[in-house]
Amino acid sequence: MYADTQLLKKAVIAATVAAACGLTPGTVIAEGPGFAFGNSAAQNAACLKCHADLQKVGDGHQINGADYQHTTHAQFGCRTCHDNVPDSHPDGKNIARTTACVECHTDVAEQYTVSKHSLEAPDCGSCHNPHTAQKSGQVSALEMNAICTNCHNQIKIASTHAQWLPQTDLHLGAITCVTCHTKTEGFVLSIYIARKDIKGSASRPVIADYNYLSEKAAGKEIQELVDTNHDTYISLEELRRFSSNASNKDLYLKAILTPATTSHAFQTSDKSYNCTFCHASGPNATQISKLVLPEKNGSYRHVAIEGGGTLGSLNAIPDFYMMGSTRNTLLNKLGALILAGGLVMPAGHGFMRFLTRKNRKKE
Amino acid sequence: MKTKLIYLQPTPVRIWHWLNALGIVTLCISGAQIRFPEFISICGNYRSAILLHNTAGIVVALSFSFWFFYYKLVSGNLVDIYVPKVQELSNGLMKQIFFYFYAYFKGAASPFHATPENKFNPMQKSAYLAVMFVIVPLVSLTGIMLLNIGPLRQMLLVIGGLGVVATLHFLLACVLGAFLVTHVYLATLGSTPLAYFKPMWTGWEKVEHHHEHEPPHGAATDNVH
Numbered sequence: 360m361y362a363d364t365q366l367l368k369k370a371v372i373a374a375t376v377a378a379a380c381g382l383t384p385g386t387v388i389a390e391g392p393g394f395a396f397g398n399s400a401a402q403n404a405a406c407l408k409c410h411a412d413l414q415k416v417g418d419g420h421q422i423n424g425a426d427y428q429h430t431t432h433a434q435f436g437c438r439t440c441h442d443n444v445p446d447s448h449p450d451g452k453n454i455a456r457t458t459a460c461v462e463c464h465t466d467v468a469e470q471y472t473v474s475k476h477s478l479e480a481p482d483c484g485s486c487h488n489p490h491t492a493q494k495s496g497q498v499s500a501l502e503m504n505a506i507c508t509n510c511h512n513q514i515k516i517a518s519t520h521a522q523w524l525p526q527t528d529l530h531l532g533a534i535t536c537v538t539c540h541t542k543t544e545g546f547v548l549s550i551y552i553a554r555k556d557i558k559g560s561a562s563r564p565v566i567a568d569y570n571y572l573s574e575k576a577a578g579k580e581i582q583e584l585v586d587t588n589h590d591t592y593i594s595l596e597e598l599r600r601f602s603s604n605a606s607n608k609d610l611y612l613k614a615i616l617t618p619a620t621t622s623h624a625f626q627t628s629d630k631s632y633n634c635t636f637c638h639a640s641g642p643n644a645t646q647i648s649k650l651v652l653p654e655k656n657g658s659y660r661h662v663a664i665e666g667g668g669t670l671g672s673l674n675a676i677p678d679f680y681m682m683g684s685t686r687n688t689l690l691n692k693l694g695a696l697i698l699a700g701g702l703v704m705p706a707g708h709g710f711m712r713f714l715t716r717k718n719r720k721k722e
Numbered sequence: 723m724k725t726k727l728i729y730l731q732p733t734p735v736r737i738w739h740w741l742n743a744l745g746i747v748t749l750c751i752s753g754a755q756i757r758f759p760e761f762i763s764i765c766g767n768y769r770s771a772i773l774l775h776n777t778a779g780i781v782v783a784l785s786f787s788f789w790f791f792y793y794k795l796v797s798g799n800l801v802d803i804y805v806p807k808v809q810e811l812s813n814g815l816m817k818q819i820f821f822y823f824y825a826y827f828k829g830a831a832s833p834f835h836a837t838p839e840n841k842f843n844p845m846q847k848s849a850y851l852a853v854m855f856v857i858v859p860l861v862s863l864t865g866i867m868l869l870n871i872g873p874l875r876q877m878l879l880v881i882g883g884l885g886v887v888a889t890l891h892f893l894l895a896c897v898l899g900a901f902l903v904t905h906v907y908l909a910t911l912g913s914t915p916l917a918y919f920k921p922m923w924t925g926w927e928k929v930e931h932h933h934e935h936e937p938p939h940g941a942a943t944d945n946v947h
């Protein structure tokens with residue numbers, strides 16, 4: 360993901376900055392090939408002294424320290440992207456960013472430039488804030504969708520989908536935008552713990568946050584709300600037990616189909632219009648499911664759910680129904696047997712009826 | 723042989739029956755496509771199959787209510803017509819089975835004669851009771867649940883989840899399919915293959931004029947109208 364670009368940076372604290380930040384002038388805060396790993400936290404703190412404070416720096420320059428700290432970008436440090444802070448800073452002048460996103464995210468840029476999105480929103484910043492950006496696995500499905508709905512009107516989304524997609528609301532709530540609208544191969548069924556006591560809607564479920572769940576867990580890890588045997592692995596039985604546990608009345612498991620790996624190649628694949636891609640082969644197309652749990656810092660982490668495909672985990676969530684997911688060979692055979700039972704009598708009787716037709720001859 | 727016409731099937735029953743039959747045949751076909759979309763495409767694409775299935779399901783559920791209200795409130799003989807009496811079960815059922823699977827082949831006439839007050843032979847009664855009081859209501863109910871999983875979430879949890887509902891819906895639909903085949907076949911076992919169909923279409927049944935308790939026997943005279 361991160362190209363080892365020739366980022367040779369040497370950043371030295373200038374006198375004015377040093378004065379403002381309470382550091383010794385001349386301190387080298389980033390140097391050498393690669394990134395300023397290591398003591399970036401302290402260096403970031405120096406910048407954040409002012410930049411976390413809305414009053415000091417004003418809108419547009421303010422960085423939320425807590426959010427920023429959890430980004431991978433924070434590990435590289437402010438100076439990795441903003442290394443030409445002049446001696447005169449802060450002097451009211453804007454400072455150009457010196458490292459473009461593409462310098463590191465080359466593959467993303469490659470994927471992105473071929474899509475129509477790159478014309479409408481050429482700047483990564485249109486969708487992503489580098490000071491809060493997290494890895495795709497760390498954001499919830501709803502947060503992913505929120506990036507899209509920043510520009511795409513939700514009512515319009517609903518109405519264009521409704522033109523062809525039945526149960527539009529349910530679908531939009533059970534599949535992220537990028538599941539269908541980017542070039543992705545594999546899918547993962549991400550299962551969230553959602554709130555039942557707060558009224559959401561099928562398309563806008565309310566995912567339980569860390570504080571709520573940790574209060575619920577009463578001192579234990581929130582994972583243990585589901586993972587009752589503490590093996591960091593969710594069995595279907597544990598999913599089932601979670602759903603039927605009376606003390607979880609306020610919660611439910613919300614399954615959302617997410618891409619296995621995110622892509623910036625925005626395109627709507629043909630299979631998105633092919634209902635049977637999910638509904639007939641569903642259990643095969645999505646073999647992996649994961650429980651997604653909120654973290655204290657606002658990000659999310661995944662816990663593996665017992666294999667055997669989505670079929671099991673879907674049926675282990677009693678109020679989640681994906682058409683096609685109950686399709687299994689045993690049931691189909693049983694159905695065929697019942698139908699065959701209906702045919703036996705007419706076939707047998709019909710045969711005898713034919714043989715004895717003379718007995719019923721009319722005069 | 724003299725024949726007379728009796729008015730066996732009132733108009734509301736006929737409307738219900740054919741609406742219901744059309745609906746259920748549609749449901750079977752579109753349902754099969756929804757379950758096996760890679761093999762069946764009679765109803766167009768998946769979406770149109772679902773749309774058709776949902777619509778037919780609502781039509782059947784409504785026409786079922788219509789059937790119920792007609793028999794229960796208008797004609798008022800739902801129980802008399804559909805619920806077999808003890809005697810019918812202990813004696814009549816075996817008689818009727820004996821007729822269909824033995825005497826019929828020898829050319830005998832049905833021991834049962836339909837009247838507007840007692841339309842069904844014990845076999846019909848038992849089958850229709852099961853179909854109209856158990857299978858159709860249950861398939862409709864599970865179908866309605868699958869159409870409204872959001873609002874019915876709490877209730878669904880109580881009855882064991884959607885897996886249970888969807889499985890029940892599928893298996894009961896298969897039972898209905900099996901019934902349909904048997905039903906249509908049995909309906910051809912009248913004195914002529916269309917004898918039972920005509921009253922369901924026109925309302926009137928042609929019956930031989932005979933004395934009570936003295937059913938004619940022997941096909942030779944029996945089936946001539």
Ligand code: HEM
Nearest residue numbers: 735742743746841846850853854858902906909918919922
């Ligand atoms: C193409 C499909 C069908 C055909 C050709 C057909 C034919 C007939 C015929 C000829 C009768 C009159 C004979 C009798 O009373 O037994 C009848 C009655 C009846 N059929 Fe059907 N049927 C069809 C579908 C269905 C379905 C799908 C159901 C229920 C799910 C059904 C339920 C009944 C019932 C309950 C009666 C008795 C109605 C009454 O008199 O109250 N039929 N059908």
